[in-house]
Amino acid sequence: MKLDERHLVQLAAVVQAGGVTEAAILLGMTQPAVSRTIAMMEQRIGEPLFVKGRRPLQPTALGQALASHGQTMLAASRKASALVAGFQKGAFGVVRVGGSPFFSDALISGMIAEFQDRRPDVRVEQSYGYLGQLRAALDADRIDIAICPIDVLKEGSGLRFDVVLPGRNVVACRTTHPLLMKRRLDPASLLDYPWVGPPEGSPLYADLNSLALSLGATEIKIRYSGGSLSSAINYLKSSDALTVLPHSVVFAYRNEKSITALPVRIPHPERALGILQQSNATRAPAVDAFVAHVTKRFKDLALLIERHEKAIVWGL
Known part of the structure; x- marks a missing residue:
């Protein structure tokens, strides 16, 4: 029966x-x-x-x-x-987020932890890449959103980009670097020091080359390359080397008082950091909740980052 x-x-x-x-x-x-x-x-x-x-x-x-x-x-x-x-309600689900490595490690990973503290049943899968790789991942539905720097997004791309921060890159060094002791910094003196090479293919690498060209150099002394953000910062802390980092990364490490930025403007195109996503994609509620969380956190940080930029980067 x-x-x-x-x-x-x-x-x-x-x-x-x-x-x-x-x-x-x-x-x-x-x-x-x-x-x-x-x-x-x-x-x-x-x-x-x-x-x-x-x-x-x-x-x-x-x-x-x-x-x-x-x-x-x-x-x-x-x-x-x-x-x-x-x-x-976005309390369950999976969020697949891609982003540029240094920026993601310095800022986004902490925001993920804050998000999951409130929504512990949401799993976040983080991956790395630069703009071309991230666009391909969005097109192939391997990620839901990308958080990265962009200078130009062509119309008709099928993508939406929401700005969260200005995309300024800076020359970073340890807080006791000899160049910080100079009353007036001659930009050409940057060529006297070794450099930590940013990841190839990244906007950081392109900006380092632009800086070298603006200083009339045919090459720059790259002593160390290929490391993670943590290894690059540890190298800076223990040497007189310089590197190019996003200003937001230097800001994220401000409380450690281990690295800072030199008052040197790097020639690079107008760029913004933001959230890149498919324009017409149907997203899980958990993804929408994560986007809202990240957007709010950057809104909260924007004024602090702007003050840090004015006080530290250009204040010398």
């Missing part, structure tokens, strides 16, 4: 609530509909499911055994409903 799972769920609700009316309210059904279900089950099985004359209703041994199976289904249904509701 095959029993309808929905009938078992209704039986479990009656046993749990102690009455047909209460069970109907619990299930969002009418009292007559639940009563018909119980009567139909008893008729089909040929045995009573509740002890006659008892209030609140008391299940028979068979009624209790069948209700236990229905209770499992009822609990699973509630969990499924909660899961759907949580997904719709």
